[in-house]
Amino acid sequence: MELRQLRYFLAVAQHKNFTRAAQAIHLSQPSLSIQIQALEEELGAPLFHRLGRQVALTEAGMVLYDYARRALRDLDQAKDAIREINGAERGQLTIGVLSTVNTYLIPPVVARFRHQFPHLTIHIYAQPSRAIEQDLLDNQLDLGLCLLPTSSPRLITKRLFNETLCLVGPPTARPLGTRAKMSTLANLPLVLMPTDYCLRSMIETSCAHVGIRPNVSIEMTAPEGILEVVARGAGWTILPELYVRHANKGMSLQVVRLYDPVPRHAVGFASLAHRYLGPSAHAFMALCHTALEDIQANRDFPAAESCAS
Structure with a gap:
């Protein structure tokens, strides 16, 4: 053969x-x-x-x-791997990234990465967290940037930051103020991702802690589509705050911080155990840390809990 x-x-x-x-x-x-x-x-x-x-x-x-x-x-x-050992910065790097994180974090990372590795081809795929895990296990990705913890012991992980979720509402809806308890969700029509998405599971878990069930009226898979529907007055949603602040430019959406409890989850890198990660993969992870620090330094809302590299 x-x-x-x-x-x-x-x-x-x-x-x-x-x-x-x-x-x-x-x-x-x-x-x-x-x-x-x-x-x-x-x-x-x-x-x-x-x-x-x-x-x-x-x-x-x-x-x-x-x-x-x-x-x-x-x-x-x-x-x-052999090319990198020989100092030839060529080949390719394939990475799966959460759709929301891909929007605000990856563009500056890829721009800097390109300057550092001009002859290396990088493939970025925006995916749900579970799809990233599966593609890592199927050996289709070099690296994943997904929700932690992962479900497989075959994956090794490294946390990047803790991502906080926020409530997002239409500009024309009755204002809720800047902060609201999780229990408030019981009275709001919600536009959320489907039940097989990790983000949806986390939202339902946070609601269960306060004894409520989210009132889901619409399910959609694309976060940008969800925000567009909310902007048109079809309901409220819960999405990562960093993503919402980035996407909300010009949309005038209500952004409400949730508490009691504060819904948050860890986001980090995952790779298949024993898989070789060369200098380019490690450089990509380092650039993600740098880009996250830049985002935190230039925004007007509380910093995410980043993790030292």
């Missing part, structure tokens, strides 16, 4: 069509078919159902798909 055959196999699996896969990898369609057939003969099982012009993975193909993807990802990681 050759590595090129695995790359060809993954291309066909991705495109579900031999012709499109051949075009994507710059190989003739007959040559691609011959390589896939040779791979199937070596493994002793068909990898694709041939369905006219379309193909679909067989059970054997689905098994090989996961192993092939991890194997090629490990190989790419090994190449990056």
